[in-house]
Amino acid sequence: MFLRFFTNRFNFFDLFEEQVSHAVKAAHFFKEAVAQDRVSEEMLSQMAQIEHQGDNAAHTIIERLNKTFITPFDRQDIHALVMELDDITDMIHNIVSRLRVYDIIGVDKNLVEFAAVIEQSVQAVASAVRGLRHVKNVGAVFDACVEVNRLENVGDAMRDRVLAELFATEKNPITVIKWKDIYQDAETVLDVCEDVVHVVDSIMVKQA
């Protein structure tokens, strides 16, 4: 029993690290994608594959959770963490898909800026998740959470600025519709990152 307890503990941490690695991959891919002139069919399919791997990682954790009696922390927290991490990869996939559906051509400097902030935020999320293994990491986890919160505020301000600019200067309503959706989605990724670290923060506090 004792052994199994620790086996399960370590499994969950490994699985979370694997899941968050797909989010990091997605964020990195997104940054590369927005530096290109357009999203090709092949790029979209690569992105879909990353999302699919993330999905599989999420399903594996939920499956284990449903079959495991003793878990390293609250079942609900594990469930929330899996779902929120999955949302990061899903949302990034959504934007890449939208860029293709809306047939966006050319590099947009605002989106490039958003993608860089998103990558930073997802990397901080990964640090926070990695820190969950040991209560002694509480300081590092807390720092990562503060960073994600900071980047969410940066994202809010960016979205407001770029939307204000869009509405003030763009005369083509269909172009307004497209970019409003894209910037909104980009900001939502940062919101989801913040949701993840709220869960991580709760878990750390309960263990302390």
Added chain:
Amino acid sequence: MFLRFFTNRFNFFDLFEEQVSHAVKAAHFFKEAVAQDRVSEEMLSQMAQIEHQGDNAAHTIIERLNKTFITPFDRQDIHALVMELDDITDMIHNIVSRLRVYDIIGVDKNLVEFAAVIEQSVQAVASAVRGLRHVKNVGAVFDACVEVNRLENVGDAMRDRVLAELFATEKNPITVIKWKDIYQDAETVLDVCEDVVHVVDSIMVKQA
């Protein structure tokens, strides 16, 4: 006590079947509605009535849940199931209401196609919910869940295709706004169906 336990078990299953029957009714009504030239005041009020009946079924279950000590499965799972099932009917009602608010006239072949997929998905959701009564149904429940997941992917692809077509061909921005909302809502119904079967799947796994 023993008797009461089983009484409650059976009540919950009956109640869930009643609740899901309103979602099935809503999906069927929706399919009929989009085959008409426009949503009449009377059709909208019929749809509102179905949604209202669904609401009542949801409230009844939550009320029982709050007053019942022993439940056939996790309280949280029951709560999640009720809320997600309620969302199906709500979302379908939303689309019908939107068709009237946006004064959509004429039959749209894409929406007809979406409505058919939605009806199939909600019927598979109903199969999955009905299967909850007996652990021995695990195979049938699992098949229904796979079908709902498959239809969600079908819906994603449909939405991307019809939106790409809309943005590529429609020149009137207000028409773009209207149909973007409607197709997005239609796809969301399929997402909610997928959320329902995730809950059903979790419940089955825990019982197995």
Added chain:
Amino acid sequence: MFLRFFTNRFNFFDLFEEQVSHAVKAAHFFKEAVAQDRVSEEMLSQMAQIEHQGDNAAHTIIERLNKTFITPFDRQDIHALVMELDDITDMIHNIVSRLRVYDIIGVDKNLVEFAAVIEQSVQAVASAVRGLRHVKNVGAVFDACVEVNRLENVGDAMRDRVLAELFATEKNPITVIKWKDIYQDAETVLDVCEDVVHVVDSIMVKQA
């Protein structure tokens, strides 16, 4: 232990009352804001401050929750209540921010009407939350919940009416985009108020 139990009980109630007071302040501020010709930089920063105070109140409760063993009601209900109350203030802040981002000038009678309904609803939410202190308040809490549900229906009908009017009369698509977002956000505040009283209602039923 006994003493600590009651200390915690009273702390939570005080904290919830503080949190909901920020939502009431936000709703009141919003009503005043929409009676002005435009949202100034200073008004937006005042609104952001109210939202920030609401955030702090939410964080305090979550922190206490994570550190407290015995709570006056289900941890999950406390968590849900904090999150939903926070959403009220966030959503109101969002609308005020949007009014500035979209550079909306002039008083809109529909939005004035929405703001009045929102203030009424948030006040009823505050009554419901205040009632949580004593099981004997069940009647008053129930009345407040019914009122919030009624106002949500009022809001639904208002949104449908103003959107139908907007789509039927407004010829500028960019203006349609802006107001569709704003009215939709306004209605969402009333949805969130309804979500809050659902949680309050559940808590009361469990205690009864």
